[in-house]
Amino acid sequence: MDKRAPPPGRARLSDVARLAGVSASTVSRVLSNPAMVAEPTREAVIAAVSATGYRMNHAARNLRKQRTGTVVALVPNLGNPFFAKILDGMGRELARAGYDLLVADTLEGEGRDTALQRFMDPSRADGIILLDGLVTMPGDPIGCDLPPVITACEWVEGLALPGVMLDNQEGARIAMRHLLQLGHTHIGVIGGPPANVLHQARMRGVRDVAGASRLTMFPGDFTLQAGQDAARMWLDLPVADRPRAIFAFSDEMACAFMAGLLRAGIHTPRDVSIIGFDDIEMGSHLTPALTTIRQPKRDIGRQAAQLILDRIAGRDIMPVTLVQPRLMLRETTAAPPE
Amino acid sequence: MDKRAPPPGRARLSDVARLAGVSASTVSRVLSNPAMVAEPTREAVIAAVSATGYRMNHAARNLRKQRTGTVVALVPNLGNPFFAKILDGMGRELARAGYDLLVADTLEGEGRDTALQRFMDPSRADGIILLDGLVTMPGDPIGCDLPPVITACEWVEGLALPGVMLDNQEGARIAMRHLLQLGHTHIGVIGGPPANVLHQARMRGVRDVAGASRLTMFPGDFTLQAGQDAARMWLDLPVADRPRAIFAFSDEMACAFMAGLLRAGIHTPRDVSIIGFDDIEMGSHLTPALTTIRQPKRDIGRQAAQLILDRIAGRDIMPVTLVQPRLMLRETTAAPPE
DNA sequence: CACTGGTCTGCAATCGATTGCAAACAAATT
DNA sequence: AATTTGTTTGCAATCGATTGCAGACCAGTG
Numbered sequence: 001m002d003k004r005a006p007p008p009g010r011a012r013l014s015d016v017a018r019l020a021g022v023s024a025s026t027v028s029r030v031l032s033n034p035a036m037v038a039e040p041t042r043e044a045v046i047a048a049v050s051a052t053g054y055r056m057n058h059a060a061r062n063l064r065k066q067r068t069g070t071v072v073a074l075v076p077n078l079g080n081p082f083f084a085k086i087l088d089g090m091g092r093e094l095a096r097a098g099y100d101l102l103v104a105d106t107l108e109g110e111g112r113d114t115a116l117q118r119f120m121d122p123s124r125a126d127g128i129i130l131l132d133g134l135v136t137m138p139g140d141p142i143g144c145d146l147p148p149v150i151t152a153c154e155w156v157e158g159l160a161l162p163g164v165m166l167d168n169q170e171g172a173r174i175a176m177r178h179l180l181q182l183g184h185t186h187i188g189v190i191g192g193p194p195a196n197v198l199h200q201a202r203m204r205g206v207r208d209v210a211g212a213s214r215l216t217m218f219p220g221d222f223t224l225q226a227g228q229d230a231a232r233m234w235l236d237l238p239v240a241d242r243p244r245a246i247f248a249f250s251d252e253m254a255c256a257f258m259a260g261l262l263r264a265g266i267h268t269p270r271d272v273s274i275i276g277f278d279d280i281e282m283g284s285h286l287t288p289a290l291t292t293i294r295q296p297k298r299d300i301g302r303q304a305a306q307l308i309l310d311r312i313a314g315r316d317i318m319p320v321t322l323v324q325p326r327l328m329l330r331e332t333t334a335a336p337p338e
Numbered sequence: 339m340d341k342r343a344p345p346p347g348r349a350r351l352s353d354v355a356r357l358a359g360v361s362a363s364t365v366s367r368v369l370s371n372p373a374m375v376a377e378p379t380r381e382a383v384i385a386a387v388s389a390t391g392y393r394m395n396h397a398a399r400n401l402r403k404q405r406t407g408t409v410v411a412l413v414p415n416l417g418n419p420f421f422a423k424i425l426d427g428m429g430r431e432l433a434r435a436g437y438d439l440l441v442a443d444t445l446e447g448e449g450r451d452t453a454l455q456r457f458m459d460p461s462r463a464d465g466i467i468l469l470d471g472l473v474t475m476p477g478d479p480i481g482c483d484l485p486p487v488i489t490a491c492e493w494v495e496g497l498a499l500p501g502v503m504l505d506n507q508e509g510a511r512i513a514m515r516h517l518l519q520l521g522h523t524h525i526g527v528i529g530g531p532p533a534n535v536l537h538q539a540r541m542r543g544v545r546d547v548a549g550a551s552r553l554t555m556f557p558g559d560f561t562l563q564a565g566q567d568a569a570r571m572w573l574d575l576p577v578a579d580r581p582r583a584i585f586a587f588s589d590e591m592a593c594a595f596m597a598g599l600l601r602a603g604i605h606t607p608r609d610v611s612i613i614g615f616d617d618i619e620m621g622s623h624l625t626p627a628l629t630t631i632r633q634p635k636r637d638i639g640r641q642a643a644q645l646i647l648d649r650i651a652g653r654d655i656m657p658v659t660l661v662q663p664r665l666m667l668r669e670t671t672a673a674p675p676e
Numbered sequence: 677c678a679c680t681g682g683t684c685t686g687c688a689a690t691c692g693a694t695t696g697c698a699a700a701c702a703a704a705t706t
Numbered sequence: 707a708a709t710t711t712g713t714t715t716g717c718a719a720t721c722g723a724t725t726g727c728a729g730a731c732c733a734g735t736g
Contacts, residue, residue: 029695
């Protein structure tokens, strides 16, 4: 009889306003700047809000305010548990600031070139945290009001993006020094993909302190499988050529390598010393517990979150934050046999 | 002299239209329904699009179309690598359908009650995938046009939400049968949190086949630490009361338990048999390799994605999809000693 | 030549919240 | 009483893309 516009399933700002007997502007103000509204009005509005079960429409707010309230993290591979703790720290820090974390996979290769394209867009994210060092930066011809981008853990060679990362070179130095101090003179290194920036930085650290000691490289890619393959290669080596100390660029490779040798009756650290990189939780729960270089993952996540929040707020930031690695001395390293 | 409105940093639809000499509607149609536009016009528009570097504004489109193009996955803890592979499968499947996956953490406890509230909102997500069985469902008073919700892996007791999950009860039966067939008569079970639905389902399976055999429970919560604690408890038991077969409700607990015993000189499977649950990658790369119940994580993720896509499209779906577990027979189980 | 049918295109309304501006009113000052 | 100052509130424009409707145009037919 009178209901001109049948109420849509969901209450809008104007519905709340009508019920409270005020204008939509007032309701909006109560919700985002309560101090601006007189006490009695405010209460009426609040009552109307809960009576209608009103919930804000994010699309509308985003359109109007030209911001989204979300930060996008681009990871090379969601399936890699290494990122889990980092994202965890990131998410919590962002939540404290009222931002949501959207995690997206660059789907290694397939969409790598378009991933950044798709998300580097003010209508999708207020900021971007890159965890993939191999994305390609879109050459943007027009409209330079792109959301800020920072890197975490990895970084993009040739782009001067601010970022948070471990001092990988120093981490590698610490690992190598540890093995050398134990008396090892021939060290095997299980690396990452040659194109990976982490691999490159750590190799620099290795060379920094290797000096005259003998080095044997085993190809790797940070995965368990690579560690297992390296173990097979080691076993295939003539006994005299087998390095009695191994520095693996990831804990997963270190674990699988150790298991591979054990299967052949080679014990750690009795016969071979092993040191990993990352300090994944599993490492300390093995027997023997894995000696490794600690990478404070939650911290890195938190700091990356802080960094992007600063950039979003337009605050000046340090170009690069280096996080210090630490030697976790456990049970898999010892002096060489004999 | 003429530029009335100085161009905002970024090209809008109307800017493209002006350059192409057509209306905004036409540009919109070229972008979303090209067949509707005549060939020459289309080409002019496409040229203008790339000339301006135009990129759509998602907020505006979402507002108008009343959809977001994203699916939100709510996980209890982003730091838990168990979810990584599931999210990976999910993300890929959703990407194929043109949806983005937004992963958010319910931050166990703190925001658990508000997490679903915050995201169950048509202006934020077209669909929700719950991976946390302990969230509380908001009692929604008004406006029932909420986005569809499904569960994956876990489920919410008392809510008839559709979902994809492993047949946990059957998985537990398979594990128990395996141990019993080896001749074990006293079995230790390292469980999950009592309130967890997975724990409950698996306990049902354990009881289904335990029969008259003796059971000893060890409290747990799926973490490595819990496995280590269980090992200590086992070692504190009088020798006659020590179960010589252990069924752990997660591979992480199984691994840590095994390592804990080994540290005390107790070998697996010579002295104690161990079977885990999940089939995490690390398990198969240990020595001895962990016997376990396989949970096809990527598959579960993929199927959950399909399910939510079906629900979004309004297609009818099965209320519950049970995924079948499988015994991964490896090296940590054997007949009891003597 | 008028009329029908079809294909393209543009106009203008719409999605829902925010905010600059100014009106309305109350209190304080001269 | 008139003016100033300050507080609340509403009006109306705005963010940018989409789409129902109708007008414009062209070819084909009677």
